[in-house]
Amino acid sequence: MKLSVDNATGQVRLTLPPRAPVGEALRWAEGQHDWIARALARRTAPVPFEPGAxxxxxxxxxxxxxxxxxxxxxxxxxxxxxxxxxxxxxxxxxxxxxxxxxxxxxxxxxxxxxxxxxxxxxxxxxxxxxxxxxxxxxxxxxxxxxxxxxxxxxxxxxxxxxxxxxxxxxxxxxxxxxxxxxxxxxxxxxxxxxxxxxxxxxxxxxxxx
CATH class of the missing domain: 3.30.2010.10 (Metalloproteases ("zincins"), catalytic domain)
Incomplete structure (x- = not known):
């Protein structure tokens, strides 16, 4: 199981291996509040490809x-x-x-x-x-x-x-x-x-x- 955070949207994504029990995965993810908070805090501001960037x-x-x-x-x-x-x-x-x-x-x-x-x-x-x-x-x-x-x-x-x-x-x-x-x-x-x-x-x- 893997948690990731989309830098652009802040969306938290839970990835499961094939046939993994969804209920167990959700319970595990719910226990990762501290990690999710740290990941969201590390989000960086978008840098468009524009002159001066x-x-x-x-x-x-x-x-x-x-x-x-x-x-x-x-x-x-x-x-x-x-x-x-x-x-x-x-x-x-x-x-x-x-x-x-x-x-x-x-x-x-x-x-x-x-x-x-x-x-x-x-x-x-x-x-x-x-x-x-x-x-x-x-x-x-x-x-x-x-x-x-x-x-x-x-x-x-x-x-x-x-x-x-x-x-x-x-x-x-x-x-x-x-x-x-x-x-x-x-x-x-x-x-x-x-x-x-x-x-x-x-x-x-x-x-x-």
């Missing part, structure tokens, strides 16, 4: 700028991500750029780790799931949250190693974690802790205020 990119703070004389495609220059074209649609252009960067970078890193593990990955895709940073299907398709491109590179790479390791073991056994350590080069506990601590912040970017 500051976001994370590769773990570093980047300012968003707009200049109608610049090309429509955003350009990263000296700590600023600047996009031109009309003001209308600016937010969509910034998010599309971030998604393209995420797909390109994590496709390359997935191929790198897959070659090390001697496994095949049929396709890499990015989306915006709220409850997970990556998933690996039995078909060989790996999906990532595009928001990983906002995180420090080592955090993103640890997540990629985790998903590629599922092409060896489709579980979270000791053998699976040994593959993760072998691919990544060490135990990624610091990276997992960073994601847990910064999950709500990463999900705040691009949200309407």
């Amino acid at each position: 500051a976001i994370l990119y590769l773990g570093e703070e980047v300012g968003l700028g707009w200049d109608s004389g610049f090309p429509r495609t955003p350009l990263l220059d000296d700590g600023q991500l600047i996009a031109g074209g009309p003001r209308e649609g600016y937010e969509r252009r910034v998010e599309r750029w971030l998604r393209r960067q995420a797909l390109a970078v994590m496709s390359a890193e997935t191929a790198e780790y897959a070659a090390r593990a001697d496994v095949t990955v049929t396709r890499v895709a990015v989306g915006d799931p709220k409850g997970r940073w990556g998933s690996c299907a039995a078909s060989g398709v790996i999906r990532y949250s595009w928001r990983l491109i906002l995180a420090p590179p080592e955090v993103r790479r640890a997540t990629v190693a985790h998903e590629v390791a599922h092409r060896v073991h489709m579980n979270h056994s000791a053998a699976f974690h040994a593959v993760v350590r072998e691919l990544y080069g060490r135990e990624p506990s610091r990276e997992r802790a960073w994601l847990r601590a910064n999950a709500m912040r990463l999900h705040s970017f691009g949200r309407a205020s």
